[in-house]
Amino acid sequence: MSANLPEEDLSCPVCCDIFQDPVLLPCSHSFCRSCLEHFWESAVFRSCPVCRRKASKKSPLSNRALKNLCEAFQLGKGQGSAPGSNTLCWRHGEKLKLFCLVDQEPICVVCQASKMHKGHDCSPTEEAALDCKDEMCAAMKILQHKLELYNKARQSSAFTLEHIKNQAQRVERQMKNEFLKLHQFLYEEEERRLSGLKEEEERRVAAVKNRDDDNGRRISSLTDMIRKMEQTMNAEDLTLLQNFKATIEGTWSTLQDPECMSGSLLDESKYLGNLKYKVWESMQAVAPYSPIILDPNTAHPCLTLSDDLTSLHYSTPNQGLPSNPERFHISAEVLGCTAFNSASHSWEVEVGDNEDWILGWASERVKRNQEVPARPENGFWTICLRDGQYRAMSSPPTSLKVEDKLQRVLVQLNWDRGE
The missing domain is CATH 3.30.40.10 (Zinc/RING finger domain, C3HC4 (zinc finger))
Structure with missing residues (x-):
């Protein structure tokens, strides 16, 4: 049956x-x-x-x-199978003793003399099997390396998913605290913004899950390919040679390395940045406003941002942050969430009694995975207080004469003039 x-x-x-x-x-x-x-x-x-x-x-x-x-x-x-049928040439019925290096298939001595393989380089099956095994071993190492990369990518995806959920919970909590300070008739605005947050969370989670599912499918494909290759290598020489061409051709169509998921995190500044001002502005009233909102997704792990994303302090490195491409990994820096490419802008930064600080402008293309001097050739236009001296970080740095210790610094930009 x-x-x-x-x-x-x-x-x-x-x-x-x-x-x-x-x-x-x-x-x-x-x-x-x-x-x-x-x-x-x-x-x-x-x-x-x-x-x-x-x-x-x-x-x-x-x-x-x-x-x-x-x-x-x-x-x-x-x-129901005929014994020894895979050891004979299906064209001439002779034993398969040779391996055509051009067509990469086992052949018999009659095949070698035929038009189909005439002039082709051939090797005895024993020698060809050893060469094919060596080539398949090299290909399998590549596949195993790919598999390791995708396994690491899946672990990173799981960590990123958890961080997105924590982000959503934290943003929701802060948004509710802000909305509680407003009058009853602002509740509709609160619900609208929370709904937007939920939708973005779902989109971000769905995007990461789709990438994670794709990585899972690629891992399954690579695992299956490796397993079949191992089975082929463990088979008899003739069986290996018969399956070698199809197996090795499938090997070279390997997948690309998993890409780093840039832009996968929630845009916290969209919901928390100037939140009360934006709502209060619609009521034709006054609300606190900050011209610069810091982007938590770029902050070095040792920088802790305030709930309203307008200030920061140095602290013990936070180990619970994903290593996303936007984040500074070496230098203790953070970028604002808004990029400027025109017009004039200005704001004040309160440095207070801090003895070590640097502030100014940075190109969004600055390197974030290595430490570089904060100078114009590296995309930085800054001043700093370090070792008790104020400096403009030009090339080379220029000392600044200041009579009293700075408490607040005015930053001005005239993009159109390049000043």
Whole structure:
């Protein structure tokens, strides 16, 4: 009866071969035990590879009925095959003793003399098998490196998802505190902005999950490719040579490295920056306004920003931040959320009694993963207080004479004049 079953009904969804030691998950899906264990090794959570339902940490139960069916199917399939059929040339019936290096397939001595392979370089199957194994080993190392990169990308995705959720919760909490300071008739504005936040959170989470799902599919593809390559390498020489061309061609169509997910975090400044002013402005009244809003997604981990994103202080590095491309990783710096490319702008910065500070302008293209001098050639136009001296960070730095210690600094920009 098992011999009449379609082969796909007895095939593992992961390796697509007949089940080997099948196990059964609570969701009723079955897999080869080795396939399932290998999938869980590269996954963030133990779940079903088909329906993604979470699985128990206990070892899955063996599916003995399915195992018996597969063994019966294999037995019936083996009885219907001709022994030694894969060792003879299908064109001439001669033994396959040579390997054509041009067409990359095993051939017989008659094939070598035929028009199809005449003039082609050939090697004995034993030598060719060794060369092919070496090439496949090199290709498998590349695939394994890709697999490692995608595993790290999935771990980063899980961390980023958690951070986005924490961001959304923190922004929501701060927004509610701001709205509580307003009158009852402002509640509609509050609900509208919270709805916008929820929609952005869903978009950001959906974007990261889509990328994470794509990485999962790529990991599954790479895992399957590596497993099939291992099976080919462990097969007999002739079987390896027969499958070598198709296997190695699939290897060179490898996937690109996982991309760093720039712009995946919530735009906190959109919701918190000048929040009360924007709402109060619609009521034709007065509200606190700050011309510069700091961007938390660019802040170095040792900088802690205020709730309204207008001030900061140096603190113990926060280890719970994702390593997103926008963030400064070496220098203790943070950018404003708004870029200027025209007109005139000015604002005051309160430096107070701080003994070490630097402020000014920075190009949005400044390097953030390495430490560079804050000078114009590196995209910085700044002044600083360091070691008790005020300096304009030109090239070379210029000392500034100040009679009294600065408490507030006025920053002015005339973009059109370049001043």
